[in-house]
Amino acid sequence: MELITNNLAEALMILGVLALIVEAAVLGMSTIILLLLGLSLLATGVMMNFSLLESSLTTALWSNTLITAALAALLWKPLKRMQEQRDNAQVHSDFAELTFTLTEDVNDQGLAHYAYSGISWKLKSEQPLSAGTLVKVVKKEVGVMWVAACD
Structure with a gap:
């Protein structure tokens, strides 16, 4: 002391x-x-x-x-x-560039699922998409991938 x-x-x-x-x-x-x-x-x-x-x-x-x-x-x-102050900007990563072919029909309700990286993700889309469509991830949320058809 x-x-x-x-x-x-x-x-x-x-x-x-x-x-x-x-x-x-x-x-x-x-x-x-x-x-x-x-x-x-x-x-x-x-x-x-x-x-x-x-x-x-x-x-x-x-x-x-x-x-x-x-x-x-x-x-x-x-x-x-x-x-x-919060930053609400979307983070762009390689994950957002993921493309795959749908095995189920997808709409905005999130009833379809896709297994990626050991997680079963709900799939949602603004436009209804049918099985067999090549899609890419356009947005991600907790447990949800928003997809759109590839051009």
Whole structure:
């Protein structure tokens, strides 16, 4: 404990950097609290290092409390908005280029199935397709392949 109190500024900066690393690398910026805590620990450590704050545990506690609260008040809405942004773009992969011949009639109800990669996929199509038609996968959803006739 004496090692930490003698080097409190450095210990706070190390803890702040570790909290930021955990937030960014492990949690993927999913919890705002660790980000705010990491920033306040880092700021308190820097201020203690430059003798702007007294190097004591009580000062560190109050400084981190106030800085975390201030950062939360300032950054909560922008960070929350950043977390809520979603990318709805379709991912294109080799899987989407899969072509095969139908063994059953396919429509938009998903009654036909196709075994691929050890999974029985439901097949759906916007246009009714008959068995024996060469099709390609145009869209995929959980457990469902949407297919269209090849040109």
